[in-house]
Amino acid sequence: MAADLLSKDRRIRFPSGSYQAFYKGINYKIDPENDIVEMTQKLNIRYSPESREEAVNLANKLGIEKIQKRASLFSKLLLLSILLFLFLMFFPSYISAKSESFFLSAGKFLAIVSEIVFLYMFGYYKAAVNYCTDSYCEKCGKHFVFEEFQAPLVKEESKIDTYTKTLTQYWHCRNCGHEDIKIEPQPLDHHHEKKQGNLIEDTCEECGKEHAIEEYRNIDVLNYVLRKKIRYFKCRNCGYHEIRLHKRF
Numbered sequence: 001m002a003a004d005l006l007s008k009d010r011r012i013r014f015p016s017g018s019y020q021a022f023y024k025g026i027n028y029k030i031d032p033e034n035d036i037v038e039m040t041q042k043l044n045i046r047y048s049p050e051s052r053e054e055a056v057n058l059a060n061k062l063g064i065e066k067i068q069k070r071a072s073l074f075s076k077l078l079l080l081s082i083l084l085f086l087f088l089m090f091f092p093s094y095i096s097a098k099s100e101s102f103f104l105s106a107g108k109f110l111a112i113v114s115e116i117v118f119l120y121m122f123g124y125y126k127a128a129v130n131y132c133t134d135s136y137c138e139k140c141g142k143h144f145v146f147e148e149f150q151a152p153l154v155k156e157e158s159k160i161d162t163y164t165k166t167l168t169q170y171w172h173c174r175n176c177g178h179e180d181i182k183i184e185p186q187p188l189d190h191h192h193e194k195k196q197g198n199l200i201e202d203t204c205e206e207c208g209k210e211h212a213i214e215e216y217r218n219i220d221v222l223n224y225v226l227r228k229k230i231r232y233f234k235c236r237n238c239g240y241h242e243i244r245l246h247k248r249f
């Protein structure tokens with residue numbers, strides 16, 4: 001079991017005296033004194049400079065209202081073409097019996113092509129609408145000025161009795177300076193599993209002392225999408241710490 005864990009687990013090492021480690025885009029921070037472990041990850045800013053520019057150009061050309069109308073028009077056309085396709089699939093007998101198969105296949109083909117075209121057009125205008133809405137500043141009433149000034153941050157915090165996950169988004173207005181920092185708790189399915197008392201492999205890799213590694217906190221188990229176990233170890237001799245991530249599939 002222990003050997004199995006060692007080979008499969010991702011191991012994040014904190015040599016004696018170090019309390020931070022960066023691993024696969026996530027910053028791990030341990031605070032042994034208060035028994036808190038923090039994991040933070042920066043996400044991408046929602047709108048790339050290219051998508052912003054495209055939306056602004058489109059809005060200058062058409063006006064925001066027209067973009068909204070087109071998005072709603074293409075969503076309706078998309079729905080219609082899906083309905084048409086379903087109709088041709090399930091009620092082919094409504095089409096006249098003669099030369100049925102040719103018209104039917106042609107109809108289905110056309111329905112699929114228009115679905116793809118309408119979906120693309122809807123996505124294109126919808127993205128512009130979203131940017132127009134998100135970049136509007138409620139304080140000064142201007143469009144294209146509200147923007148993310150820092151990458152969004154996902155933070156997981158493990159304490160003795162709680163485990164929380166939050167998403168922080170940083171927005172401000174380029175025009176009037178209005179700032180909006182939103183911290184939203186993220187849904188999480190978490191429970192604790194009891195730490196293991198006797199480890200099979202308990203020699204410290206840092207100082208080489210035998211029977212020095214102990215599992216010092218209970219195991220954090222996360223379900224649903226994450227499906228991972230987080231285990232916490234330390235060396236009683238030299239102060240080396242280690243976090244082991246076990247992904248379950």
Ligand SMILES: [Zn+2]
Pocket residue numbers: 137138139140141142145173174175176177178
């Ligand atoms: Zn403003």
Ligand SMILES: [Zn+2]
Pocket residue numbers: 204205206207208209212235236237238239240
């Ligand atoms: Zn050690």
